Amino acid sequence: xxxxxxxxxxxxxxxxxxxxxxxxxxxxxxxxxxxxxxxxxxxxxxxxxxxxxxxxxxxxxxxxxxxxxxxxxxxxxxxxxxxxxxxxxxxxxxxxxxxxxxxxxxxxxxxxxxxxxxxxxxxxxxxxxxxxxxxxxxxxxxxxxxxxxxxxxxxxxxxxxxxxxxxxxxxxxxxxxxxxxxxxxxxxxxxxxxxxxxxxxxxxxxxxxxxxxxxxxxxxxxxxxxxxxxxxxxxxxxxxxxxxxxxxxxxxxxxxxxxxxxxxxxxxxxxxxxxxxxxxxxxxxxxxxxxxxx
Amino acid sequence: xxxxxxxxxxxxxxxxxxxxxxxxxxxxxxxxxxxxxxxxxxxxxxxxxxxxxxxxxxxxxxxxxxxxxxxxxxxxxxxxxxxxxxxxxxxxxxxxxxxxxxxxxxxxxxxxxxxxxxxxxxxxxxxxxxxxxxxxxxxxxxxxxxxxxxxxxxxxxxxxxxxxxxxxxxxxxxxxxxxxxxxxxxxxxxxxxxxxxxxxxxxxxxxxxxxxxxxxxxxxxxxxxxxxxxxxxxxxxxxxxxxxxxxxxxxxxxxxxxxxxxxxxxxxxxxxxxxxxxxxxxxxxxxxxxxxxxxxxxxxxxxxxxxxxxxxxxxxxxxxxxxxxxxxxxxxxxxxxxx
Numbered sequence: 001x002x003x004x005x006x007x008x009x010x011x012x013x014x015x016x017x018x019x020x021x022x023x024x025x026x027x028x029x030x031x032x033x034x035x036x037x038x039x040x041x042x043x044x045x046x047x048x049x050x051x052x053x054x055x056x057x058x059x060x061x062x063x064x065x066x067x068x069x070x071x072x073x074x075x076x077x078x079x080x081x082x083x084x085x086x087x088x089x090x091x092x093x094x095x096x097x098x099x100x101x102x103x104x105x106x107x108x109x110x111x112x113x114x115x116x117x118x119x120x121x122x123x124x125x126x127x128x129x130x131x132x133x134x135x136x137x138x139x140x141x142x143x144x145x146x147x148x149x150x151x152x153x154x155x156x157x158x159x160x161x162x163x164x165x166x167x168x169x170x171x172x173x174x175x176x177x178x179x180x181x182x183x184x185x186x187x188x189x190x191x192x193x194x195x196x197x198x199x200x201x202x203x204x205x206x207x208x209x210x211x212x213x214x215x216x217x218x219x220x221x222x223x224x225x226x227x228x229x230x231x232x233x234x235x236x237x238x239x240x241x242x243x244x245x246x247x248x249x250x251x252x253x254x255x256x257x258x259x260x261x262x263x264x265x266x267x268x269x270x271x272x273x274x275x276x277x278x279x280x281x282x283x284x285x286x287x288x289x290x291x292x293x294x
Numbered sequence: 295x296x297x298x299x300x301x302x303x304x305x306x307x308x309x310x311x312x313x314x315x316x317x318x319x320x321x322x323x324x325x326x327x328x329x330x331x332x333x334x335x336x337x338x339x340x341x342x343x344x345x346x347x348x349x350x351x352x353x354x355x356x357x358x359x360x361x362x363x364x365x366x367x368x369x370x371x372x373x374x375x376x377x378x379x380x381x382x383x384x385x386x387x388x389x390x391x392x393x394x395x396x397x398x399x400x401x402x403x404x405x406x407x408x409x410x411x412x413x414x415x416x417x418x419x420x421x422x423x424x425x426x427x428x429x430x431x432x433x434x435x436x437x438x439x440x441x442x443x444x445x446x447x448x449x450x451x452x453x454x455x456x457x458x459x460x461x462x463x464x465x466x467x468x469x470x471x472x473x474x475x476x477x478x479x480x481x482x483x484x485x486x487x488x489x490x491x492x493x494x495x496x497x498x499x500x501x502x503x504x505x506x507x508x509x510x511x512x513x514x515x516x517x518x519x520x521x522x523x524x525x526x527x528x529x530x531x532x533x534x535x536x537x538x539x540x541x542x543x544x545x546x547x548x549x550x551x552x553x554x555x556x557x558x559x560x561x562x563x564x565x566x567x568x569x570x571x572x573x574x575x576x577x578x579x580x581x582x583x584x585x586x587x588x589x590x591x592x593x594x595x596x597x598x599x600x601x602x603x604x605x606x607x608x609x610x611x612x613x614x615x616x617x618x619x620x621x622x623x624x625x626x627x628x629x630x631x632x633x
Contacts, residue, residue, distance in 0.1 A: 035424055039438045042497070046441055048463060049453045065463040065470065102352075110349035113342050125346065132357050133551075134612045138558035138581045139605045142588050142597040143360035143367060146374060166356030169349055198341060227446030229561045234589065245448035249565065252452050259456065266452050270445050277444040278437045284505060 046270075053264030060259050075264035085265065087240055088247035092226055093272075095157050095164070095243055099225035100218050102165035107172035107217060108180075108210060112202055114173065115180035116188070126177070132170035137163070137230055145234045159235045160243070164225050172217040179213035180206060215283045219276060226273045244269040361605060364598040372595035386599035395573055396600075399583040400607075402576065405488060406495070407556040411549055413496045414503050419545070421500070422507035423533060436508075443501030451565030454494050455481060481566065484576035491577050494562060499555070503548050510544030511537065546619055553615065557608050560585070580604045 052060060053075050055068045079085050114126055137144070144163055153159030183206060191201040229245045236242055239250055248269050252262045277284075368386055370378035390396050425436055442450065457463040458480035465477035480490045514537060522532040560581035563572050569586055572578040584604065588597015 031424060031427065031429065035429070035435050038421065039435055042439050042442050042501070045450075045453050045457060045497070046445060048457060049449070052456075061461075064457075064461060064466040106349040106352060109345040113346040117338065117342055119338070119342060125350070128350075128358075129353065132353065134554055134608065135357070135361065135605065136555070136558050138560055138584075139601050139608070140357060140360035140364065142584070142594060142601050143363040144356065145589065146367075146594065147356075147360055147363070149374075162352065163356045166352045169353050169357075173349075198338075202345075223444055227444075227448075229447050229565070245446050248446075248448045248452060262452065263456070266449050270449050273444050273446070274441065277440065281437050281440060282433075 046267075049263050050267040053260060053267050055260055057258060057260050072260065075261045076268065078261060079265045079268055084239065085247070085268070088242050088244050089269070089272075091157060091241060092243040092245075092269075095161055095228070095232075096222050096225040098157070098161045099164040099168065100222045102161065103168040103172050103221040104214055104218050106165065107169055107176055108207065108214060110169070111173050111176035111180050112206055115177045116183075116198075116206075126173075129170045129173045132167070133174065137167050141230055141234055144231075148235055154235060155237050155241050156235075157241070160228065160231050161225075163231055164221075164228060168217075168221045168224060171220060175217050176210065176213050180210055183209055212283060215280060219280045219284055222276055223273050226276075361601075364601045364605070366598075367595055368599035368602045370595040371593075373592055374594035378595060380595075382595070386596050387603065389596070390600055390603055395578070396580070396583055398573065398576070399578045399580050402488060403557055403559070403579050406492070406559060406579070407553050409492050410495060410499070410552050410556045413492060414500045414552065415545065415549065417496075418500050418503035418507055418548075419538070419541070421504045422511055423537065425504065426508060426511045439504060440501040442498050443505070445498075447498070447561035448565055450494065450498050451562055455566045458490055482571070482575055484574065487567075487575040487577050491563065491566075494566075495559075498562070499552075503552070506544055506548045507541060510541050514540045550612070550615055550620065553611060554608060557611065558604070580607075 051068055054071050054073070055066075056070075056072050059066065059069060059072075110125075110129070114122060148154060148159045148163070151159075153162075187205060188198075188201055191205055192198075196204060226243075227245060228243070232243050232246050236246060239247065242250065248262075248266050251265050255261055367378060369381060369383060371380040371382045371385070372378040421439070425432065425439065429435075459465075460477075460479055462480075464480065468474060468476045478486050481487055518536050518540075519532055522536055527535070558581055559579045563577050563579055563582050564585065567575050567577055567582075569582075569590060572582050580600065581604065584597055584600035588594060588600060591597075
């Protein structure tokens with residue numbers, strides 16, 4: 001028993017172990033140095049913001065690039081105790097979640113049509129959405145603002161959610177269509193033999209199978225909505241309706257002398273997007289693979 | 295695991311154009327089958343409308359319609375209330391094209407387009423190659439390198455403008471390591487400011503390029519590298535003759551997105567330099583010009599005209615790029631990558 005176990009282990013293990021060992025050995029130590037140097041450049045300014053929130057204003061003025069000498073938690077607790085911060089975080093959460101939900105639902109449905117139905121206008125429909133990719137919000141913002149005003153949606157979250165959904169659709173559809181097209185035809189035929197209609201196939205097979213792609217587009221839409229600046233700048237005009245990016249900016253100009261607290265407010269507002277992205281980073285690279293080759 | 299599987303499956307079927315080709319084939323065939331299946335046909339149409347309708351309505355209403363309206367408003371002198379009545383023809387456009395501050399903004403945009411490609415492209419390819427190697431802590435390194443991309447423009451702007459102040463952390467750090475001479479007026483010196491902007495842009499957006507390139511690298515079959523290794527190719531030889539050519543299409547798509555993004559740049563400039571300083575600091579862009587002279591000045595007709603100019607410039611560049619650069623990708627695919 002013991003002998004066979006001992007025998008079995010080496011027989012099984014060598015392949016992955018040797019492979020991993022070999023490729024790890026091949027990596028020059030210099031590669032690690034360069035990689036972590038780059039990490040330092042990327043993360044440094046963010047660390048500066050987070051640590052700055054732990055210092056006092058006099059420390060920051062006296063030694064702008066230093067580390068905290070005494071840990072000053074007061075800035076963070078002051079922000080966390082302000083109802084305005086939570087109000088704005090709530091607005092951001094509503095905007096980001098509603099945008100993500102809208103983009104995913106509308107995007108999956110439209111991509112399913114583009115991927116699985118043969119009809120004349122399909123090419124034109126794809127081009128329509130693909131053209132949207134060329135024009136971010138900047139071009140449309142002025143008339144969009146007037147339109148939202150005419151719809152009576154000024155200073156409301158609906159006024160930013162609807163355009164955000166619309167502007168996220170092109171990326172979503174371009175990523176999802178190849179994903180849905182990759183679902184084998186046989187699966188659809190099998191479902192049809194089992195008596196499922198095309199819509200039944202959509203809800204029972206396509207929706208669960210498209211989850212990896214949906215996660216990718218969902219995260220991208222969430223992060224974009226969470227960070228969105230230009231649209232809220234035009235639409236929201238009251239600090240209780242602000243989302244966090246506008247909140248950070250107005251806080252920074254209101255308390256421009258209180259640098260430490262501005263830094264604390266800033267670092268607290270970036271946490272959700274960072275957590276979301278870190279959790280799903282692999283999914284995003286995986287989900288983009290199909291779209292990039294398209 | 296499931297990711298890489300999904301990725302491979304995607305590879306095989308991911309040409310966006312081929313759907314319409316199949317559709318065309320089906321369009322000619324069904325005539326005999328159509329009559330008995332009319333009910334099914336009707337049903338199919340209803341399903342298409344039901345599924346795609348909402349997305350098309352939202353997209354047309356909030357993306358296409360505003361762009362069309364911009365073209366209409368652009369011919370009026372209009373303060374944004376009621377129906378525009380003061381038709382001025384091309385006057386707004388003439389004003390824009392003769393305005394030297396617009397010329398400056400256009401020049402800045404041109405500079406940002408070129409420098410973004412030059413500063414981010416090669417660095418991002420190297421980074422993606424680096425992060426694609428099997429090494430300890432790769433997952434963590436990847437996540438950390440994408441941090442700037444995930445952090446919002448407002449945070450980037452606020453943080454960097456504090457650090458780049460004359461008495462800020464960057465100049466202080468230079469002084470500490472004995473490089474006082476490097477301390478400059480990062481944000482207000484017109485000779486320096488646009489380079490500061492480029493540094494911030496590179497820092498912020500290079501992560502996006504790296505994500506795209508990593509996705510592109512994943513779709514290059516492992517077998518090619520194994521074959522090259524058997525043939526005795528070194529790591530760098532393999533990268534140069536296998537990876538780089540196969541990464542070409544991804545790089546060209548990234549360059550396209552980067553150009554469009556640079557032309558429409560607004561957030562970072564507006565956040566760091568505010569409404570009025572960007573022009574004197576030499577970092578104004580067409581978009582900040584549009585917001586400053588349109589909405590902020592209450593001249594909505596004029597603002598829309600600037601939007602149209604911005605749209606047309608982007609459109610011409612996008613179409614030219616697609617015609618001459620992206621077209622190579624389809625040709626390459628047809629000729630079997632002879633190159």
